[in-house]
Structure formats: structure tokens, C-alpha cells
Amino acid sequence: MDPDAIQRGERVPHGGETDRDLLDFSANTNPRTPDGVADVYTAALEDSRRYPDDDYPEFRAAAAEFVGCAPERVIPSPGGLAAIRLAMESVLEPGDEALVPYPSFGEYAREIRLQGATPRFVRYDDLLDLGPTTLEPCALAVVCTPNNPTGDAVDPDALASFAARCAAADTTLLVDEAFLGFTDRPSMARLDRENVVVARSLTKLFGLPGLRAGFAVASGDRRDALETARRSWSLGTPAARVGTHCLRQDDFVRDTRERVADERDRLREALETRFDVHPSEAPYLLCDVGDRDVATVIADARAAGVAVRDATTFRGLDSHVRVAVKDRAANDQLLSALGVRDADEGGDD
Template sequence: MDPESIRAGSRVHHGGDPDPDVLDFSANTNPSTPAGVDDVYADALEAARRYPDDDYADFRAAAAAFVDCDSDRVIPTPGGLAAIRLVMELELEPGDEALVPYPSFGEYAREVRLQGATPRFVRYDDCCDLRQVALENCSLAVVCTPNNPTGDVVDPDDLAAFAARCAEAGTTLLVDEAFLGFTERPSAATLDRENVIVARSLTKLFGLPGLRAGFAVATGERRDALETARRAWSLGTPAARVGAYCLRQDEFIRATRSRVASERARLRETLDAELGFDVCDSDAPYLLCDVGGRDVGDVLASARERGVAVRDARTFRTLESHVRVAVKDRDSNDRLLAALGVGAGDTDDGGGAS
């Protein structure tokens, strides 16, 4: 990272509420975890008395099977954001330019700047339409699928075509698939192109964001460089073992995808019909809502008074009248709707989150 850029940098606002008495809809994590995780974690904690095996063979094998690639292409990282930083440290130098989507995850621009590089912002839904000439001055291009906070997925054929144009321009393509596990869409890891690097997060899909487990997928010289550059013991033993276990829980994953799809459709219809919110179409475990004539601050405060935290989406570039809500289980989603005013404001007393 560039020392001067670090001194000039700042933190980025995220969702997630630390108050255990609040039902948190500001972070997009699964409210459920796979059965058996507690036992795997307990065994791993005992094994954590020794340093992890830095090869992470079992974790790599589980991750590779999950995204359909060879295990030697998997680079273990402590979360998806760690994979993103590792890629940017590899690909960017002071004075470089990186194509960054908006509105999208705020850490992209921050991480670009921490390397002393400059983010060039492009509408997220225009990124994959850029031609080669627009990419030639970019060392790196970022695509988020599904995009956060809008929830759109990129068509795999469009992404493959964009990756080819990036290769022709000498641009590395970083594909952030933090939420793609909630869908049945194929990973960009299947492209197996040397200019494409994928970043994955495990812990959102499996309801364990505090575990900090993720990975990158790369090939050729970039794979070798990432493997060399990653920190030794980059995953703790509990994260590696629980992560590998979760990635193999096929029935849990299928059930999660089905529930999210059903509840997302129900939430969207109700928010539109009952509250008049303009809700973006989404393939992700969250919905971006334009609250229209309402004051965003009032919406947030009212929900909070009823024990529910909603994400203030005004922190995303160009969004001025939006909130983002996670998609959880049916009972929790009903509490969200009540806190937002569905059903004439009839809510419970805002007690502890379930």
C-alpha cells in the first residue's frame, strides 16, 4: 500500500449493528447456519493450539468444488475483502487507474486509493458494455455480481465477453462474487482466464460473518503471485475447518436459496404495494428501496424505535432516497415489515432479535 494514501484515507460505512437487542436488517447475512457447525468449531478450537497447516488442502478442495475449478487455483483469505485487497496490492501501483462500479461496495474505491491509484467510476450496469478503448488506461476493472446494493447479477455471457475485452486491453478483471452463492449462477472461476481473478466470501451464505473466511481464484502467473503474496497462516484453523465443512452442505445451500427467493419476492411485493417503495429487482439476499417522498432518516429512526436496524443506503454513491433491507426468515421479515409501517404500524415491543 502507498503510505501517503493511507495517511490521507478514511474508513467506509457498512451495515451491521452490534446491538444484540436489535433485529439487524442492515447486514446481508443468512440468519441460519448449517447443522453441525458448533461441533466442527469446537474440534477446530482444540486443534488451534497448533499453527494451521499452511497448505489448507481440505479448504482448497471444498472451495474448488463449490465454484467448479481446480483446487490449486484457490487462494485462502480471511474473508472476501481480504481477497480484494490482496488482488489490488498485486495489480495496482501509485498513479494507476482502476475502473470501479457505482453505486456499489464502498471498499472498492477505498482499496484502490490505499494503493495510491485512482478510481474511475462507471455505472455498475454499464461496466460490461465498455469497449476495449475505454479499458486501455485501466490496470484493473471491478465487477460485483450480484451488485451490492442493487442485487443485479451479470449475465455470464456478457461477463465472459467483457473479460475477453479486458484481456485485449491488458486489464485485470476482478469479479467480486460475495453474494453469488445465494444464486445458482456459475462462478467466473469457470472462465479460467489468466486476466480474471474471482473474490469469494463464505460467511454471508453460511451466517458466520465474524468467522472471516473467503478465497480468491486465479490462474497462471497471477495465481502464483497471489499465492506468494498471501500471508502465512492466512486462515485460522476454526475458519478453515468450518469453512470447508459449510461449503459441502449442499442441502443447506439449496434450502437457503429457495427461502431467499421466496421471501425476497414476498418482501418486494409488500414493500411496493403497502408502502409505495420503488424496489429494485434483485437476485441477492437484499432489496434496495427508494422510499420516495419519505425522509430516509425518519424511516431509519422509526424502524429503530421498533427494534429493527435498516441500512442507510445514502452512503452509496448517487443514492439519496434509498434504504437497503436484508432478506431473512419469514418471522423476521414480518417484523421488518411491521417496523416499516405495514399493517397500520402494529408491531411488537421491539424486544430481542430472534
């Protein structure tokens, strides 16, 4: 990390509501957690009197099975963002350029700048069409699938083709799959290319964002670099044990995907009576509020007990909010707070 860049750096805004009296639709986390989590955590807390096994064999095995790769390619990390930072630290040097999608997760550009490198912004839906002229000057390219905040998931074949072009240009490709677990699309971890690093977050899919558990997947020399650079004991015992347990809950994952897809369709149909809603494969919907004032929409929702995400903080968006997809009862409260009725109940009011 570049000391001068740290002095110039700033925090970036995120979803997540600290007021526990509000129903939080600003953060895209599963409202449910797998059965047995509390028991696993309690047992792990007692075992936390000793250092964890820094090899994390059980966690690596569970993560590898979940994404379809060899266990030795898994690099444990305290959350998906830690995996992203680790990858960027291992690739970028001061003066480098990195391709960053927009609108997308604000931490990409921040983390690139903290390395003393320069983000080069490209529309997220144009990124995979780039050729050698654009790729060759860049040490890194970032792809988010499904993209945050739009919810678009990238076709795996198109992404594999882009990875090959990145390899030819000597560009490392970082694929952020924080929300891919909500879909049935395959992970790019199966691609097994030395120029590709995959970052995964466990805590969104399994409803435990405060646990901070995730991992990276890499191959060859890149994998060795990440393994050397990662912090010792990079996962606490509770995070490693609960993460291992969650990754093996196939029925929970299947049920979550079905519920989110059903509720997302229902929410979108209702919200479209008032807003322009972007198609999504993720557990969130991006809504263009048109000529309404975004701050007023957010304030009115808060007054009704619901927090939604101000999406104007994403580069390129100026009239948008983002809402999570929760369970049916909570989603009904969201619709009510936004002045929208369920389409099954007769449209908007």
C-alpha cells in the same frame, strides 16, 4: 500499499448493528447456519494449539468443488474483502487507474486509493458495455455480481465477453461474487483466464460473518502472484475447518436459495405498496423511499426494534434504504417496523 495514500485514507460505512436488542436487517447475512458448525468449531479450537497447515488442502478442495475449478487455483483468505485487497495489491501501483462500479460496495474505491491508485467510477449497469478506449488506460476493472446494493446479477456470457475485452486491453478483471452463492448462477472461476481474479466470501451464505473466511481464484502468473503475496497461515484453524464443512453442505445451500427467493418475492410485493423496490437476485432489497426523509424512516424502524441500512452512503443514491432478506418471522417484523403489511394480509396500512 502506498504510505501517503494511507495517511489520506478514511474508513467507509457498512451495515451491521452492534445493538443486540435490535433485529439487524442492515447486514446481508443468512440468519441460519449449517448443522454441525458448533461441533466442527469446538474440535478446531482444540487443534488451534498448533499452527494450521499453510497449504490448506481440505479447504482448497472444498472451495474448488463449490465454484468449479482446480484446487490449486484457490487462494485462501480471511474473508472476501481480504481476497479483494490481495488482488488489488498484486495489480495496482501508485498512479494507476481502476474502473469501479457505482452504486456498489464502498470498499472497492477505498482499497484502490490505499494502493495510491485512482478509482474511475462507471454506472454498474454500463460497465460491461465498455470498450478498449476506456479499458486500456485502466489496470483493473471491478464487477460485483450480484451487485451490492441493487441485487442485479450479471449474465455469465456477457461477463465472459467483458473478460475477453479486458484481456485484450491488458486490464485485470476482479469479479466480486460475495453473494453469488445465493443464486444458481455459475462462478466466473470456471472461466480460467489469467486476467480474471474471483473473490468469494463464505460467511454471508453460511451466516457466520464474524468467522472471516473466504478465498480468491486465479490462474497462471496471477495465481502465482497471489499465492506468494498471501499472508502465511491466512486462515485460522477454526475458520478453515468450519469453512470446509460449510462448503460441502449442498442441501443447506439449496434450501437457503429456495427460502431467500420465496421470502424476497414476498417482501418485495409488500414493500412495493409503500416504496419503489429494485428487482434483486440477492439476499437484500434496495428501496427508494421517495420524498420521505431517509433518516426518519431509519429512526422509526429502530424505534420499532429493527435496524435497516442507510443506502445514501452508496455513491449515486440519495433516497434509499437497503433491507436484508431473513426468515419469515423476522421479515414480518421488518414489514411491521416499516409500516407495511404483508400483501397476503391486505396491503399497507
